Amino acid sequence: MFHRTAFAIITLIAATAHAQTLDAVEAKRAWTTHCLGCHNASATAPLQLDSCERIVRHRVLARMLISDGTMPPWLPDATSAPLLHDRTLDRATRTVLLDALATRESALRAFEGLIAAAPMERELDERASFAPLHPWTVPATGGMRIRSFLAENPANAPTRVRGVRVSDPASMAQSPMRFLSLVADPARTLARLEEFDPREEHAHQHTGGFESMAGVGRTPSGALGALSRVSPTFELPRGFAFDLPRGAVAIETLSESVGRRAHIQPRLTWIAADDHDTRTISARLYFAHRLVLEPDEISTRMVGDIVTRDIDVVAIIVKGGAFLRSVAVTSTDASLCSTTLLTIRDWRMAFAEPWILTQPMRVSAGSALDVRFGFDNSAHNPQQPARPPRRVIQGLPPDDEDASVVLLVADVAALDEGNAGAMSITSPTNSLGAGALPSRVNRGTPASSE
16 A cells, blocks of 8 residues: 555656646747747847846746736737737647746746847848937937937938848837838928927927928828837838838837936838839828817727729738727728728737738728727726826827828739739628628728828
């Protein structure tokens, strides 16, 4: 009897040790896959978590943020079309990480010997780098602020580009910059705003940038892509490219005070297209125009238009301030069959990024493209900057709201015969209600760079 009991205990101990070893392997694999991309020494996250020692030191905070879904940051939900860089954690993986971070001992056991591999860095072509001439100083306190800059496009920069990246991603770690969107300004129509911004506290002093959104005429900011702390590189799929005219580039930045005065002067580098990137991208803008939100108002605004020719949707850029709480982008064809391209139910600009579809989505001529903006001007809004809430109009954050969606699309007519490259939208899934078009939709021709 004694021998049986001892054998059972030994077996149980061995099984437990084996299970702990497997859990540690899974935890280390999950941490490497989902966390180290941003939390290493050369990346953009403010907290470095690339060693067992650092993980143990910050394990309580890490566990809390993983538990409430804040980390890893990923705003789209499961109804969205398949998107690149999806950081969604399934329940089993989240549980493995939470168990590994439960105690100091479990963290030591799970992450002992963790080695962060050096990231594969693309070699920069300094001839394709550009930056505004002067920095701007973000105040120590206050909410989100929009600041736009003009930078001279290098004379020897490529004429077609597939994307853009932050020249030094590690510089974003402690930077107030949260989101950057770009547009060409070859005629320098924004130059006069940069030369003198009357709302600047010290307008007589020369400082970089101007307090304004950087759309140029009917071409929205974001027409040349966007970047964020979460995604410091923006790269179109193979086969697609932007035409890059000579002249100035406007860089719209959304920054957040970090408790100290800090300079921002974004330095970026173009990613050149190659001979295979033949399809040209243009931009379609949808925005909640003439927006007014009364105190304590929670409401939805619908914006949409009818597509006049076949297009492929390649990427989606969402911009908004403190009062934007949800976004849904859908397409409905002539037979009232609807598909959701993007759904975000808990919008947070601090974790926003440009969303690139894993495969371009075909929207046929005659279909409706609709964007639903959900706004919250109540005291329950966790991003509410005013206590008590005040009246909000369309304008610059943090006090007002400038919510917009930019779709980066390519015409199908320019696509060579036999080179499909897109997934047709046919599945009848629609977060706005299947089988019927939204009733409060303002349809017309969106501001566009087409």
